[in-house]
Amino acid sequence: MDIAIRILQLLLSLSILVFIHELGHYSMARFFGARVEKFYLFFNPWFSLAKWTSKRSGTTYGLGWLPLGGYCKIAGMIDESMDTESMASEPKPDEFRSKSAFARLMIMAGGVIFNVILAFIIYAAISLTWGTKVLHSDKVSAGMEFSATAEAVGFVDGDVILRVDDTEAPNVLDSRFLSSLVKAREVEVRRGTETKVIAVPEDMMRRILKAEEGFGSLRMPFIIDELPAGSPAEGSGLQVGDRVVAVAGQSTGDLSQVIAALHEHKGQEVRLTVERPDGLHELSAKVDTEGRLGIQLRPIEAIYPIETVHYNVLSAIPAGFDRATQAISSYVGGLKYIFTKEGAKQMGGLGTMGKLFPSSFDWQSFWSITAFLSIILAVMNILPIPALDGGHILFIIIEMIRRKPLSDKAMTSIQTVGLVLLMLLMLYANGNDVYRAFFK
Incomplete structure (x- = not known):
């Protein structure tokens, strides 16, 4: 039952995120006068659950049966569908390929922009609805439990965190708390009646990834x-x-x-x-x-003195913006570890994403995780990889520099290579999930 609840939450979250992402492409395409041939929620191999074609725009709107996202097919564009038949005819004014380089760039960036906006809105709504819970680290009287890797650099179980670099008594309920310890230059702790300063090595994250363990966790007394x-x-x-x-x-x-x-x-x-x-x-x-x-x-x-910071509509906006920008900064900062041996082993697919959700449904947790996944989707799509939005954007920027577009043949070949790479990456990530589930 726990697994089923997690799967349902994951599917609901991904459906929202992909719909908003594709809505970004759709909105930008319509704004710049590019015709959208199809706009679907979920995929529709063989048949659709429902579909309707607009007489005014010619767009077919539909609901597929395979709940793994959705798509937006824009006329005159070589995308992941690899449909090149229409490219053989003369360009029409309402096709993607007939639009200016700037218009095409904005159409391709629309999905990423909408995902970032969605994350900001969700974070602001969370702040407005539930506020922010604050527990200062120096109030956690039982201290923390540390991994062997953290102990190796000087931390001891029961240490109470007093300061992380220049931040006094940070909020341990902040999702950035543990990562701040890993990235810190020095951490001041209370150990019994003494105060100690621990120097954190620059390669702390790589050490943790290599050991395949976390940094530590709050000590919660069994009361x-x-x-x-x-x-x-x-x-x-x-x-x-x-x-x-x-x-x-x-x-x-x-x-x-x-x-x-x-x-x-x-x-x-x-x-x-x-x-x-x-x-x-x-x-x-x-x-x-x-x-x-x-x-x-x-x-x-009931154990530790947790405060709740409440927001009104106006103050929730900067609070949401701060959480969104911090999430982007944190995720982008961690991307460099993907290209290390240790980081690559930690990659995961749908199984890893599913484990982010709690085994019992909670709206606050659901929306918080959905906002973070929206950030991940935006960042991953903006990477300059063929077949992703970032790859298309890179080609458009190259076109703007060289003042002529790449040939359709070159675009098709690059897209094919990109799709193969993406498929291999997806197989590797989901293979890691299978290995961890059954062989570790």
Whole structure:
């Protein structure tokens, strides 16, 4: 069921993003007087679920049956369909090839522009609807849990982040928090009663990619918030407010460690050490066959002092713009790692994208992920790769410089090479997903 929910969210998100992307091409084409032959939501091999042809514009609008995006076919253009029959006739005034270089450039850039605008609108709407949650890093009293790679440069489990370069107590709920630690020159932490400054090496990201692990995560204490009737923990002596600090004598610093330790004792009676205001207590509890106690955990909002920054319509606009530009900057900055051995191994396809979505539907998460995917779609499409929008834009810029277009034969050949490269890239990315799912 969890997988089905993720798949449905992914399909809905991609349908929105591709529709807006193609709407960008369509809108620019209509604005500059280029005829659009077809505008489809979803693909329609063999048949369409619905279609209608406008008598005024001649455009066929349709709904395909294969929910993997959509397309916009512009007259007089060699695109991924590789339909060159119409190119043999004399150019018509309403065809793409008859338009000025600037008009063609804007038509090709329309999809990217609309995806960026969509991300901005979504981020602004998220700010307006839900605000921004802020938890300053120095308020996370339990500190962080670090990977072996982060520990190798000086971080220690339980370190409380005080400063990242020139930023004092950054917001740990900001999606950029972990990447800021990786890219930092130095990080100041509180370790017990002492303050330490850790120098972060310039190749920290490559080290993390090579080790195929993250940088770290927030330490969340395992605190009981509710004991449902009939749960395995009923009658064990556990109380609301208990913090589990050890399982079977094994010290557990945070929630993830408790969960892992309980999983090792599933279906068994296990000794727990819990912390209460009056000190430590030991008791035994039954773990079910899935490694759970059947209790309700205290949410992060009840453990750490989280603030919510609210926005009105006017203040949500710059907030949305800031989040969009930061997302673009972060993603573009990380693209260079794709061309490294370590980064290439981390590439993923539809499976990786699907895992971005939570296993239970939540509108805030859905729109936040959709906005980020819109940024990814925009950035990837603007890359100067044949068969992508960026490839067409590059050819138009070359034409503007040399003052004559490339031949149809050259364009077809380049498009073919680009399509082959894209197919190989897609196979590699989705192959990585399969390998990680079944062989790791």
